[in-house]
Amino acid sequence: MHQLANLYLLAYNSLQALGWAVSLSRILSSFLDTRSFNGAYASAGDLVCLLQTVSFLEVVHGAIGLVPSGVLLPLMQWGGRTHFLLAIVRRIVEVQELPSVFITFIAWSISEVIRYSHYALHCMGSCPSCITYLRYTAFILLYPVGVAPGEMWLMYQALPFIKRKNISHYYFVWVVLLCYPFLWLKLYLHLFKQRRSKLGKHDGKKRR
């Protein structure tokens, strides 16, 4: 049973890593072709939506105890990202060509490729130290970039359009924007703590 679960997780993480790698390559090639920052959603939007929706499985994994991540934290992270993606970017066509979408997708794609590769390699046995290093270091730059000029800037730009579609959602996004820095800081510091514990001891046992 344990083998089956491991195989399943390996498959899941590999497919996600592959999916995010494909979306990263699509975004980069569209950028190189057109030399503009407007094509991110057009080139990879649907794929990113699919990957993000499917990643709800990670909440389920935590709920049933398949992985030790718990439920609440993955649920909050999934909820925040999915709300941003489906309720704002996908819903409001007018913001899909903004450069903030490009920034967000790039930040997400790079972090997710690293993260899922790290998990998948763990399922196969052990993870090469360079990937582990990347996993716990790349976030230092990618995370603030993805959140501030990425997600928050896009939400702010989307506000006038949201107001026209649904007034209650408009106020909700305002509240989200006000809370984001605090929630983000908490997660950011938590990742630093994890970094210290994972990268601190090079010869200690590495646990996912």
Next chain:
Amino acid sequence: MKVTVVTRSGRELIKGGLELDESATVVDLQEAIHRRTKKYYPSRQRLTLPLQPGSKERPVALNYKKSVKDYCDGNSSNLTVVFKDLGPQISYRTLFFWEYLGPLLIYPIFYFFPVYQYFGYKGERLIHPVQTYALYYWCFHYFKRIMETFFVHRFSHATSPLSNVFRNCAYYWTFGSYIAYYVNHPLYTPVSDLQMKIGFGFGLVCQVTNFYCHILLRNLRSPDGNGGYQIPHGFLFNIVTCANYTTEIYQWVGFNIATQTVAGYVFLVVAAAIMTNWALAKHRRLRKVTCFSLFLNKLFPILLHTLKEACASYTINRGSNSGFLSDSSLYQIHFLGCFSFYVSS
């Protein structure tokens, strides 16, 4: 027989104890206590058997239907009971009436009166048909609840602590205002006509089935409230333990499909969480009382049940006991609610 009444700190509440007939019931005991201590009327009293010091068990509460003799061990006609003051009590009927009256009256205020000018929105307010139907739907719902409180429900515990009035009214009245504010807002954008009809239609069907569930539950109990815990059966109760909560939740899903406000969805999530908690407790109680095997699920009975069984066997093999699905009851996953939000135009 002699009954000694002590408080939980060991102090004798009634000096010299009480003299009762051999045939006295717990009700008689409660009335005797009330006669001696004017302010502790029967519904305020919680009487339990004394526990051994250091015992971790829950105290045994005296059942008002039994006779006092049943609680005396063997020979003696002496009994000691531990008294706890539950505080001022209010009947459930009164409690429900006041908590449901708020939404029933507050919502129309936002619809009919020019409240929004005080929030800075001057000028005429255009009222969309969906807002009018939402008003009818909402008011019908709370009117139905009040009618059920007086004519349908049979309550096992007649009373509730008075403090619950403030807590429950705050919950209902605040959410009522929150939702009413956004649905009737001057800048409210309606959904498509079809979606509105689907939402309200589905919601109404659920309200009717919810009413039927209440009727089924009522018939489990006799008119004087003597029913205790029985397994509901028939209709939707064959699939879920608390079909009345299921239909209530889906009824709100219908309302939200038609109106699409964050306020409505927040209320849906909170209400569903509360009802799910109640349902799990009731499910646990029923399983203890009977050996009947039930499973509770509100969305995809077969799918989630299989998933849960598979994962339960996995977690047992792993030796861990984590995750909320490891209990014998299943939780509800609101896919329906989430997707309905994204489906809107």
